[in-house]
Amino acid sequence: MPDLGEYAVYVLSSYAVTIALLAVIIGGSVIRSRRVKAELARVEDEHGHA
Amino acid sequence: MSIWEYANPLRFMGWTGKVLPWFWALAIAALVVGLGWGFFFTPEAENFGSTVKIIYIHVPSAFIAINAWFMMVVTSIIWLVRRHHVSVLAAKAAAPVGLTMTLIALITGAIWGQPTWTTWWVWDARLTAFLVLCLFYLGYIALWAAIEDPDTAADLTSVLSLVGSVFAFLSRYAALFWATQHQDSSLSVDRAEHVSDVFYQPLLLSMAGFVLLFLALVLMRTRTEIRLRRIRAIETRGRRS
Numbered sequence: 001m002p003d004l005g006e007y008a009v010y011v012l013s014s015y016a017v018t019i020a021l022l023a024v025i026i027g028g029s030v031i032r033s034r035r036v037k038a039e040l041a042r043v044e045d046e047h048g049h050a
Numbered sequence: 051m052s053i054w055e056y057a058n059p060l061r062f063m064g065w066t067g068k069v070l071p072w073f074w075a076l077a078i079a080a081l082v083v084g085l086g087w088g089f090f091f092t093p094e095a096e097n098f099g100s101t102v103k104i105i106y107i108h109v110p111s112a113f114i115a116i117n118a119w120f121m122m123v124v125t126s127i128i129w130l131v132r133r134h135h136v137s138v139l140a141a142k143a144a145a146p147v148g149l150t151m152t153l154i155a156l157i158t159g160a161i162w163g164q165p166t167w168t169t170w171w172v173w174d175a176r177l178t179a180f181l182v183l184c185l186f187y188l189g190y191i192a193l194w195a196a197i198e199d200p201d202t203a204a205d206l207t208s209v210l211s212l213v214g215s216v217f218a219f220l221s222r223y224a225a226l227f228w229a230t231q232h233q234d235s236s237l238s239v240d241r242a243e244h245v246s247d248v249f250y251q252p253l254l255l256s257m258a259g260f261v262l263l264f265l266a267l268v269l270m271r272t273r274t275e276i277r278l279r280r281i282r283a284i285e286t287r288g289r290r291s
Binding site: 001002003004005006007008010011013014015017018021022024025026028029030032033036037039040043044046047 | 089090094099100101103104107108111146147150153154157158161162164165263267270271273274277278280281284285287288
């Protein structure tokens with residue numbers, strides 16, 4: 001861990017907020033993608049589509 | 051083959067399925083190396099102390115926030131002119147990613163502003179335009195959610211993206227017209243102009259990581275939107291028959 005001195009709280013909170021927001025958009029996108037993919041497979045199966 | 055054939059939904063799903071894992075792998079690699087290099091292995095800057103390390107997230111996120119809107123404008127114009135569904139679905143897919151990047155840039159900018167400008171926020175032209183851009187992202191997403199007919203939603207959100215482009219432009223170029231607290235640019239073609247090599251190289255890598263992450267997210271989210279349209283189409287046909 002680098003010595004961030006008196007500004008440590010500013011630097012670390014910036015990185016923490018960034019990681020949290022990126023986790024939300026990446027996680028949300030992946031979960032929605034998987035859910036919709038499964039739903040499409042179910043609907044195609046139900047209606048006899050390839 | 052015409053370039054427009056790549057926007058055919060079936061063909062789009064084919065080629066994006068092949069390139070998407072590469073985009074994810076390259077994005078993660080560039081972000082880990084770029085941010086790791088910048089955070090752990092760069093020195094403090096003379097005027098900023100260790101807060102200079104915020105540059106590796108603030109500048110790339112602001113860059114994506116502004117250029118994501120321009121990407122939405124281009125794809126929206128393609129929709130309005132050529133009625134390519136995949137084009138406007140890509141714009142819809144990009145909006146939440148652009149909003150996330152805008153929030154990151156706003157929050158990290160405020161956190162960086164406190165120790166360097168001794169204030170969290172100033173109402174100067176550039177920052178205000180960026181805040182308005184954030185509100186346009188929210189409005190764009192809300193408009194898609196509020197209108198049931200997808201083609202009507204696509205038309206109206208496309209017009210909204212054209213209006214919002216003014217604020218995306220001002221977020222980047224306000225310094226040309228007004229005096230702003232915010233510096234003009236951190237990444238100039240003349241790289242000696244703003245940041246030295248020791249910061250510039252990891253910053254470039256972080257930029258590449260954010261660009262690749264944006265592309266990976268937009269491609270994945272566009273594929274999801276295409277699947278959702280197919281679900282609606284199948285269900286509609288099923289109800290009619």
